[in-house]
Amino acid sequence: MKKMTTVMGAVLLAGGVLAACSDADTTKTEETPAKQETEQETAKETKQETEQAVDQAAAPEQEVEKETTEPAKEETKDETAVKEVEAKGIYNGMADPHTVEINVDGEDQAFQVNPDSEEMKKFEALEEGSEVTFVYQTKGEQMTITQVKAVAPKAPKQEVEKETTEPAEEETQGETAVEEVEVKGIYNGMADLHTVEINVDGEDQAFQVNPDGEEMKKFEALEEGSEVTFVYQTEGEQMTITQVK
Numbered sequence: 001m002k003k004m005t006t007v008m009g010a011v012l013l014a015g016g017v018l019a020a021c022s023d024a025d026t027t028k029t030e031e032t033p034a035k036q037e038t039e040q041e042t043a044k045e046t047k048q049e050t051e052q053a054v055d056q057a058a059a060p061e062q063e064v065e066k067e068t069t070e071p072a073k074e075e076t077k078d079e080t081a082v083k084e085v086e087a088k089g090i091y092n093g094m095a096d097p098h099t100v101e102i103n104v105d106g107e108d109q110a111f112q113v114n115p116d117s118e119e120m121k122k123f124e125a126l127e128e129g130s131e132v133t134f135v136y137q138t139k140g141e142q143m144t145i146t147q148v149k150a151v152a153p154k155a156p157k158q159e160v161e162k163e164t165t166e167p168a169e170e171e172t173q174g175e176t177a178v179e180e181v182e183v184k185g186i187y188n189g190m191a192d193l194h195t196v197e198i199n200v201d202g203e204d205q206a207f208q209v210n211p212d213g214e215e216m217k218k219f220e221a222l223e224e225g226s227e228v229t230f231v232y233q234t235e236g237e238q239m240t241i242t243q244v245k
Contacts, residue, residue, distance in 0.1 A: 208241065
């Protein structure tokens with residue numbers, strides 16, 4: 001009986017040990033997933049905090065770039081809008097109520113003008129062909145005149161031609177008047193009281209002679225068919241003998 005009791009005690013003791021081990025394993029098994037879940041949540045929170053920190057660090061850079069680039073674009077646009085150029089050209093006339101045509105550096109160009117402005121009144125009063133100095137600004141392909149600085153009235157064409165041609169004509173006439181030529185020919189006789197006919201180089205030509213001069217007396221005393229040497233000058237188509245040699 002005592003032996004049996006001892007065996008039963010041993011069995012109960014072994015069962016208690018196994019039960020304790022089982023509880024310990026169960027506790028360990030239950031604690032491990034909870035610990036893993038906690039670590040995952042901690043890693044996830046750390047990752048989110050890191051991403052937020054990176055975004056916060058990048059955001060100021062983007063704002064700085066936006067601040068530095070947008071004003072530059074606006075500044076460039078403003079510079080283009082207000083850029084003005086001064087030019088000089090020849091006014092060709094009105095193309096329409098708000099457009100004038102001006103030849104600049106040999107090229108005809110169209111410029112816009114405010115039809116109600118003082119500049120348009122100046123163009124309306126300006127004669128075509130006049131020289132004009134003006135200021136314009138460019139927006140895209142459109143050129144708009146903002147100021148007319150000076151105008152030079154067109155010089156009368158006839159006066160210019162007269163100034164350029166008259167001296168030349170006077171000089172030519174002067175040279176013709178004093179030009180004298182000496183020739184030899186055969187005297188054919190008198191054509192009238194102030195004209196003699198002489199054959200020069202096989203061609204009969206008429207020469208004027210002063211009827212009251214010594215040269216005319218020499219011709220009156222000269223026999224037809226005689227050879228004569230004389231000097232004459234030309235005025236237009238008229239040849240006048242000035243000397244009989």
